[in-house]
Amino acid sequence: MTPTLVRHHRYADSSAQVDAGTRARDWAEIQERMLAPLYEAVYERLEVGTGTRMLSLGCGSGLALLIAASRGARVTGVDTDRERLALARERLASDPGRDAGPGRTDPRAARLVDSIPAAAPAGEAPYNLLTAFQPIGCAAGDSDGLAPALAGAVPHAVRGATVVLAGWGPPERCATAPVLRVAARLTESARAPRSGSGWRPALRDDLEEVAARAGLKPDGSGRVSCPFGYADVDSAVRGLLSTGLFDTAIRATDRSQVEKEVAEALHPHLRPDGTVWMPNVFRYLVCVS
Numbered sequence: 001m002t003p004t005l006v007r008h009h010r011y012a013d014s015s016a017q018v019d020a021g022t023r024a025r026d027w028a029e030i031q032e033r034m035l036a037p038l039y040e041a042v043y044e045r046l047e048v049g050t051g052t053r054m055l056s057l058g059c060g061s062g063l064a065l066l067i068a069a070s071r072g073a074r075v076t077g078v079d080t081d082r083e084r085l086a087l088a089r090e091r092l093a094s095d096p097g098r099d100a101g102p103g104r105t106d107p108r109a110a111r112l113v114d115s116i117p118a119a120a121p122a123g124e125a126p127y128n129l130l131t132a133f134q135p136i137g138c139a140a141g142d143s144d145g146l147a148p149a150l151a152g153a154v155p156h157a158v159r160g161a162t163v164v165l166a167g168w169g170p171p172e173r174c175a176t177a178p179v180l181r182v183a184a185r186l187t188e189s190a191r192a193p194r195s196g197s198g199w200r201p202a203l204r205d206d207l208e209e210v211a212a213r214a215g216l217k218p219d220g221s222g223r224v225s226c227p228f229g230y231a232d233v234d235s236a237v238r239g240l241l242s243t244g245l246f247d248t249a250i251r252a253t254d255r256s257q258v259e260k261e262v263a264e265a266l267h268p269h270l271r272p273d274g275t276v277w278m279p280n281v282f283r284y285l286v287c288v289s
Contacts, residue, residue: 027084031239035063052068052072053125057149077110166282174281179266215289227279227280230276235276
């Protein structure tokens with residue numbers, strides 16, 4: 001299993017809004033790896049390998065793509081966050097194993113785009129695996145755009161392609177849930193306009209409802225332990241804020257206030273050596289298109 005304890009990071013003046021590039025790097029360097037056990041469990045179950053042609057929706061800075069590519073899959077990633085997508089290109093391009101040599105086709109060739117592609121790369125068969133690893137089920141309305149995105153992607157896959165959706169597990173199994181509630185509390189206390197992005201507990205059928213709206217047939221599910229581990233509180237704050245789940249609270253109050261209260265909410269998870277450790281369970285749903 002990929003380790004989730006990340007190295008020390010210091011953040012700058014907390015009163016300043018972090019620019020998009022810094023936030024994307026916080027995601028790539030601190031937070032994204034927390035979901036590596038989820039990616040690995042799904043790929044192991046589906047036997048992802050050289051015969052896999054994967055389209056990843058919301059690919060972020062490309063860790064899930066890199067793991068699939070290391071198993072021999074051909075991968076295409078889609079993300080509307082240009083900063084994260086740029087980091088994904090950088091990460092995949094720097095992979096030392098990607099040089100297949102003169103006259104050979106690299107089995108891990110990757111394509112990264114900012115919108116759902118019209119079709120698989122020229123000369124290749126349609127996708128046979130679609131993934132949406134960005135977990136739903138912790139913010140109201142966080143699944144609203146997923147069903148339309150899947151509806152746009154499925155026609156570019158083979159008939160009966162496998163589709164994987166991911167979501168947060170039950171709140172009682174996720175130590176991070178109380179920390180995420182900080183966002184909703186700060187937003188409500190500031191009497192900000194309701195944006196539909198406040199924290200809410202994951203519901204048992206969240207993934208199944210998205211699958212139904214997208215016309216997919218569930219074909220199995222699983223749960224994966226994804227502990228959030230950080231070298232210190234500073235790293236934890238930066239990593240959590242890079243998810244975007246606290247954006248509404250930051251707009252309703254200010255970044256320094258959000259950072260302060262998130263840090264306080266992390267104290268129950270602070271270990272004697274200064275590290276932060278929060279056990280979580282995530283759920284995935286395997287569907288057939």
